[in-house]
Amino acid sequence: MDVSGTARGATATLAQSALVVDDHPLFCEALSLALKGGLGLKQVVTAHTLGAALDMISGGLEIDAVALDLNLPDVSGVDGLLRLKAATPRTPVVVVSAMSDARIVAQVMRAGAAGFVPKNAPSTELVSAMRLVLDGELYVPPGMVLPRQGSGSEPDPADAAERLGDLTPQQLRILGLVCEGKLNKQIAFDLDIAETTVKAHITAILRKLGVQSRTQAVLVARKVSFSDILRD
DSSP states (O other): OOOSSOTTOOOTTTOOEEEEEOSOHHHHHHHHHHHHHHHOOSEEEEESSHHHHHHHHHTTOOOSOEEEOSOOTTOOTTHHHHHHHHHSTTSOEEEEESOOOHHHHHHHHHTTOSEEEETTSOHHHHHHHHHHHHTTOOBOOTTOOOOOOOOSSSOOHHHHHHHHHTSOHHHHHHHHHHHTTOOHHHHHHHHTOOHHHHHHHHHHHHHHHTOSSHHHHHHHHHTTSHHHHHHO
16 A cells, blocks of 8 residues: 655655555455555555564565554554554554444544545545555544544543554554563563663653552553443
8 A cells, every 4th residue: 555654755646655554465456456556656565463574574565554454363552553654654554444433533543644545436536545645644534523532531442543653663663562461671682672661661761651650550551452442
């Protein structure tokens, strides 16, 4: 898929390549053809899991944009989006999903997506959305009104996604390890950094998430599941 705002500063006319992450091969192929034909991309690479996509990026794959399905076998909620943004922070990610509830769209946009396109949208809408994104704009389906951010002291799921989207790539990695129950010493070993650096990052994470403890930070991270959003 096309992307704008990458390290190379791609625009719709300069974009050369995109990555499509979806576990349905036929959809990947259809999306690839639409993007190549509509935007003139030279290369559209596909991956059927988030892990495969992250391996490609860490292996040196250069892309101008990412099209990401939310319903992948190895991710939950906006976890895939957050991990992709951590791996390639300046590459715009457009979520293309059958889950088009306005609350979910609000969550993914607040988590850092450049756009959202329903899977049942015509290919012309998809291409138009990608062109806008590559030119530095955001895209939301026409006529969709996103719910307003909650005002309670505890972040609602959409607010939690927005706060998580403010974390740096390293802070996201550290929060993920905290969610796994690892101690500062273990995190420092895993990331090959000083334990004092881990403590500084965790302090910044707590501040950005608006919480007072590691346990509360884990609860915020777990709020970005779609079951929590749709329950409200």
